[in-house]
Amino acid sequence: MAKQETLKATPPRGTRDFLPEEAALRDWACEKIKATYREHGFTPIETPALENIKLLKRGEGGENLQLIFEILKRGEKLEKAMSGNGQEPELSDLGLRFDLTVPLVRYYSNNANDLPIPFKAVQIGNVWRAERPQKGRFRQFTQCDIDIIGLKSNFAELDLLNASSRALLALGLDGFTIRINDRRYLQDIARYCGFAEESWERVFIAIDKLDKIGLDGVKTELLQENPGQEKAVEKLGEIFLSTDELRSDTTISGSEQIEKMRGLLPDTESKELLDELSALIAAIDHNAEGYRIVFDPTLVRGMGYYTGPIFEISVPGYSFSVAGGGRYDRMIEKLLGREVPACGFSIGFERIITILQDRNFSAPDRPALTALVYDPARDSLEAVMQAFKNLKEQGHKATLVPRRKDLKKQLDQLKEQNISKFCLFRGEPDNLEIKDLS
Amino acid sequence: MAKQETLKATPPRGTRDFLPEEAALRDWACEKIKATYREHGFTPIETPALENIKLLKRGEGGENLQLIFEILKRGEKLEKAMSGNGQEPELSDLGLRFDLTVPLVRYYSNNANDLPIPFKAVQIGNVWRAERPQKGRFRQFTQCDIDIIGLKSNFAELDLLNASSRALLALGLDGFTIRINDRRYLQDIARYCGFAEESWERVFIAIDKLDKIGLDGVKTELLQENPGQEKAVEKLGEIFLSTDELRSDTTISGSEQIEKMRGLLPDTESKELLDELSALIAAIDHNAEGYRIVFDPTLVRGMGYYTGPIFEISVPGYSFSVAGGGRYDRMIEKLLGREVPACGFSIGFERIITILQDRNFSAPDRPALTALVYDPARDSLEAVMQAFKNLKEQGHKATLVPRRKDLKKQLDQLKEQNISKFCLFRGEPDNLEIKDLS
Numbered sequence: 099m100a101k102q103e104t105l106k107a108t109p110p111r112g113t114r115d116f117l118p119e120e121a122a123l124r125d126w127a128c129e130k131i132k133a134t135y136r137e138h139g140f141t142p143i144e145t146p147a148l149e150n151i152k153l154l155k156r157g158e159g160g161e162n163l164q165l166i167f168e169i170l171k172r173g174e175k176l177e178k179a180m181s182g183n184g185q186e187p188e189l190s191d192l193g194l195r196f197d198l199t200v201p202l203v204r205y206y207s208n209n210a211n212d213l214p215i216p217f218k219a220v221q222i223g224n225v226w227r228a229e230r231p232q233k234g235r236f237r238q239f240t241q242c243d244i245d246i247i248g249l250k251s252n253f254a255e256l257d258l259l260n261a262s263s264r265a266l267l268a269l270g271l272d273g274f275t276i277r278i279n280d281r282r283y284l285q286d287i288a289r290y291c292g293f294a295e296e297s298w299e300r301v302f303i304a305i306d307k308l309d310k311i312g313l314d315g316v317k318t319e320l321l322q323e324n325p326g327q328e329k330a331v332e333k334l335g336e337i338f339l340s341t342d343e344l345r346s347d348t349t350i351s352g353s354e355q356i357e358k359m360r361g362l363l364p365d366t367e368s369k370e371l372l373d374e375l376s377a378l379i380a381a382i383d384h385n386a387e388g389y390r391i392v393f394d395p396t397l398v399r400g401m402g403y404y405t406g407p408i409f410e411i412s413v414p415g416y417s418f419s420v421a422g423g424g425r426y427d428r429m430i431e432k433l434l435g436r437e438v439p440a441c442g443f444s445i446g447f448e449r450i451i452t453i454l455q456d457r458n459f460s461a462p463d464r465p466a467l468t469a470l471v472y473d474p475a476r477d478s479l480e481a482v483m484q485a486f487k488n489l490k491e492q493g494h495k496a497t498l499v500p501r502r503k504d505l506k507k508q509l510d511q512l513k514e515q516n517i518s519k520f521c522l523f524r525g526e527p528d529n530l531e532i533k534d535l536s
Numbered sequence: 537m538a539k540q541e542t543l544k545a546t547p548p549r550g551t552r553d554f555l556p557e558e559a560a561l562r563d564w565a566c567e568k569i570k571a572t573y574r575e576h577g578f579t580p581i582e583t584p585a586l587e588n589i590k591l592l593k594r595g596e597g598g599e600n601l602q603l604i605f606e607i608l609k610r611g612e613k614l615e616k617a618m619s620g621n622g623q624e625p626e627l628s629d630l631g632l633r634f635d636l637t638v639p640l641v642r643y644y645s646n647n648a649n650d651l652p653i654p655f656k657a658v659q660i661g662n663v664w665r666a667e668r669p670q671k672g673r674f675r676q677f678t679q680c681d682i683d684i685i686g687l688k689s690n691f692a693e694l695d696l697l698n699a700s701s702r703a704l705l706a707l708g709l710d711g712f713t714i715r716i717n718d719r720r721y722l723q724d725i726a727r728y729c730g731f732a733e734e735s736w737e738r739v740f741i742a743i744d745k746l747d748k749i750g751l752d753g754v755k756t757e758l759l760q761e762n763p764g765q766e767k768a769v770e771k772l773g774e775i776f777l778s779t780d781e782l783r784s785d786t787t788i789s790g791s792e793q794i795e796k797m798r799g800l801l802p803d804t805e806s807k808e809l810l811d812e813l814s815a816l817i818a819a820i821d822h823n824a825e826g827y828r829i830v831f832d833p834t835l836v837r838g839m840g841y842y843t844g845p846i847f848e849i850s851v852p853g854y855s856f857s858v859a860g861g862g863r864y865d866r867m868i869e870k871l872l873g874r875e876v877p878a879c880g881f882s883i884g885f886e887r888i889i890t891i892l893q894d895r896n897f898s899a900p901d902r903p904a905l906t907a908l909v910y911d912p913a914r915d916s917l918e919a920v921m922q923a924f925k926n927l928k929e930q931g932h933k934a935t936l937v938p939r940r941k942d943l944k945k946q947l948d949q950l951k952e953q954n955i956s957k958f959c960l961f962r963g964e965p966d967n968l969e970i971k972d973l974s
Contacts, residue, residue: 104873105591107645110630113584115643117650121580129567137903139935141953142559146551146676147585147632147662148605153543167586170606170628172666189627190608192548194585205553207545212555214949216938224585228610238584249938251912256921257936381917385925435542465575474689479819483694487823497577498695500654500687511652515579 112237126461134268138261140220140244145201151193165227167194194226198243207434216248245442254441255407262443272388278409279397286368292330306398352383356393403429421445466518468494473501484527550675564899572706576699578658578682583639589631603665605632632664636681645872654687683880692879693845710826716847717835724806730768744836790821794831841867859883904956906932911939922965
């Protein structure tokens with residue numbers, strides 16, 4: 099038989115192998131987040147990685163719909179699709195999920211009778227997007243979502259923001275800022291400025307770029323997309339400019355900030371909306387320790403499905419947000435025909451890991467092990483096993499390690515593997531000398 | 537716009553939604569297994585769900601190669617494949633992994649320079665197979681593998697069997713039996729009986745059915761596949777028949793059993809092999825508490841890639857095995873051109889969950905919560921938040937729960953949600969009355 103070609107050992111483009119240290123950090127962070135949410139009454143759930151392609155394409159996933167990894171049909175189904183009547187063949191009926199929200203909505207519809215009202219869920223899992231790979235973008239990555247389904251009041255937002263803040267604190271991240279806005283308020287502003295309703299979504303997309311391209315950039319883009327709307331664009335620019343200073347003032351509390359901000363904002367129809375936001379901000383502000391919450395009338399969030407409050411969390415020193423979410427009261431109805439209010443929040447797991455790695459943080463709760471170093475060529479299985487048992491009985495977390503030629507080098511390497519003690523086995527299970535590795 | 541069709545809410549065929557209680561059990565079991573392996577020096581690793589299709593098809597996955605979920609190519613690549621020169625188009629270049637062994641082997645080759653020697657890895661993750669769905673068979677399921685790469689001696693087997701036994705004990709499963717055999721010994725037996733070498737794999741496949749179809753069934757199948765080999769079949773039958781009693785004798789230890797068994801077995805070339813097996817059995821046997829290990833010369837294991845010792849674990853009352861593995865010294869070389877010894881063991885996660893559920897086991901370490909029951913229509917966000925904070929400071933794990941109309945029914949339901957105490961909020965954060973739910 100001809101020798102087979104040797105295959106590439108790298109993982110597929112845009113995906114990653116996690117080496118032991120990074121895998122341990124990811125495990126630790128995942129458990130920490132899940133434990134915090136569990137303590138706040140969020141219930142872990144699990145849905146499959148595969149969903150029916152029709153459901154995925156129905157989701158208001160925006161750009162993500164273009165990035166679905168589709169699963170090839172099999173057997174007869176594939177043959178039938180390929181021998182189609184000249185039309186574009188439908189080659190797949192399943193796809194990999196691109197987020198955890200669409201699966202959650204399907205899960206809720208499928209299992210509502212068995213779930214409490216409201217339903218507070220936490221789901222941590224991988225999602226897949228056929229992105230063009232680039233720094234910090236992957237084709238498989240972990241999302242970490244909490245959602246409250248079936249609660250229309252802002253207590254849902256309060257619960258999500260409070261629990262998520264505590265999850266971030268549990269990871270050692272403090273000093274973060276929650277920014278909050280409301281999609282309905284953005285609409286009011288757009289209406290007030292004079293933009294036609296059909297242009298609002300495009301106006302929001304332009305506003306969303308404020309951090310990246312600045313106010314002048316946003317105005318240029320708005321003018322290009324709304325020719326003849328100079329007045330509306332000018333009005334919007336003035337509103338944002340007037341709030342600029344307050345938005346970035348870290349010396350006042352969120353409650354003070356929204357009160358001052360309201361003095362600068364135009365008298366839109368949103369008085370009650372802003373009253374509600376003020377109350378939410380005050381409730382968090384007065385109980386926050388180690389983080390802040392501020393009103394940010396320029397906050398948009400990308401997805402089109404939001405219907406009410408929206409929020410993001412940013413960490414000092416990083417331009418990206420580490421978490422975000424909002425209310426999406428219409429989505430369950432649109433997908434599945436039942437009207438159910440819902441509100442969700444997602445921690446950007448990969449971004450959290452990036453920050454923890456930048457800070458040289460390593461998972462703290464790995465067990466400190468004792469290496470039982472034996473000689474495979476000399477020692478008997480039974481004697482080593484007996485020694486192992488004795489170490490266990492003495493309270494050691496023992497790991498079996500075969501002795502290598504260069505013992506000094508080997509001991510140096512063991513130190514890097516979370517091993518704190520070692521015992522050179524000398525053939526006598528009842529006579530074990532344990533030394534520190536440090 | 538026309539109203540869109542309402543979609544099915546069930547998960548794709550052969551996949552599952554996990555309700556809170558089952559998800560909690562799975563989480564708990566997964567963490568328990570991982571923690572036990574970690575304490576024995578096995579390092580968690582993570583590989584992507586997607587692998588290059590060429591690698592997957594190179595693996596000696598047997599039937600599993602027919603069950604790969606393939607990912608449809610995209611954009612230009614797909615167009616190019618579809619407009620091919622009349623040949624069968626190659627529509628995919630990626631696939632979902634069908635086990636964790638092929639990814640591990642690729643991972644090791646990709647990262648060997650950064651990994652210790654030997655490398656002791658634990659990997660828990662989902663795999664996908666396009667099986668025809670049936671009871672206990674799923675298209676997405678969790679595997680839980682440990683492997684030791686780079687260690688030729690039987691200390692690898694000892695380590696795997698010891699750590700896995702302790703993982704099962706940690707899950708509350710005891711009374712299990714490890715059965716062990718060696719692929720080389722099976723070959724010796726087949727040679728001794730007079731089967732031609734090219735028929736051995738088929739002989740083993742027949743022997744593998746012993747539990748299901750009995751000795752007579754195996755003999756019939758062997759005769760059909762090896763016409764004219766009556767003598768060989770008869771010889772094999774006699775060997776197995778003679779060991780039948782000893783194989784099922786639970787009154788003697790594994791060490792005694794293999795010694796007695798050896799007296800019944802023919803004098804093959806395998807003396808040293810059986811010496812090795814005896815030593816491995818003795819090492820485990822003399823230190824086992826709560827489980828047994830026995831030699832089983834009829835054990836085959838399905839996969840063709842095993843090269844040495846093979847083992848399975850069975851639990852009383854269940855016909856399926858809950859774990860299995862063996863040595864596969866040639867696989868890394870075959871896949872990737874480098875010769876590296878390897879030995880692995882896989883716990884059947886789904887089967888463990890089935891057994892735990894049969895025993896009405898529920899995850900024990902979920903936090904006992906205190907429900908702060910507020911009235912969304914009456915209470916202010918801030919007062920509830922202050923009450924929440926007070927409960928936290930008193931050491932409660934508080935969860936926010938909106939009051940429903942039928943309070944009595946609601947409290948009954950809370951009991952089922954891991955909530956042990958409740959506090960009916962009456963508008964006064966500093967005056968909270970906490971009651972037991974039981």
